[in-house]
Amino acid sequence: MFEAIGGEPTFRRLVGEFYIGVAGDPLLRPMYPEEDLGPAADRLALFLMQYWGGPHTYSQRRGHPRLRMRHADYRVGLAERDAWLRHMRHAVDQLELPAEHEQALWEYLERAANFLVNTDEAG
Numbered sequence: 336m337f338e339a340i341g342g343e344p345t346f347r348r349l350v351g352e353f354y355i356g357v358a359g360d361p362l363l364r365p366m367y368p369e370e371d372l373g374p375a376a377d378r379l380a381l382f383l384m385q386y387w388g389g390p391h392t393y394s395q396r397r398g399h400p401r402l403r404m405r406h407a408d409y410r411v412g413l414a415e416r417d418a419w420l421r422h423m424r425h426a427v428d429q430l431e432l433p434a435e436h437e438q439a440l441w442e443y444l445e446r447a448a449n450f451l452v453n454t455d456e457a458g
Contacts, residue, residue, distance in 0.1 A: 337388035340436050343380075346389070350380040352429045356422030363418050366409050386443075412455065416448045423448075 337346075354376045357363045367375050381393035409415075423444050427437060 336436060336439065337384060340387075340430070340432055340440075343384060343389065345430060346380050346384045346387070349426050349430060350376050350383065352426035353379070353422050356425060360418055360422065362415060363422070366415070387440075409453075411451050411453050413452065416452050420445065420448050 354372050357367070358372055369375060378393070378397070381396070385391050385393040424441075427441055427444070430437070432440065
């Protein structure tokens with residue numbers, strides 16, 4: 336799928352659009368300790384490219400993804416998940432992918448977002 340949807344430029348655009356939303360989000364922005372969101376955007380782009388069949392640069396630089404472990408220090412409840420998905424939905428829509436590719440990408444992103452929830456709303 337990496338090549339089918341346009342390779343690195345498409346994933347960089349997806350992540351760039353996503354982080355535009357994150358930058359102004361009062362719930363998500365505090366989860367990024369770096370003032371510059373560029374390094375976080377680069378990590379996410381490299382991860383997604385690798386996951387979808389692109390180069391293994393993410394693993395070469397950072398090792399196994401270990402998504403839950405890497406996010407364990409952050410409170411990720413339903414509100415955070417929903418905010419993340421809202422910004423990602425907007426970013427995916429900007430790509431105007433063919434329906435089958437858009438569906439596969441979105442289904443993965445929803446699963447990933449749900450997987451990272453580590454607390455309930457009452458927490």
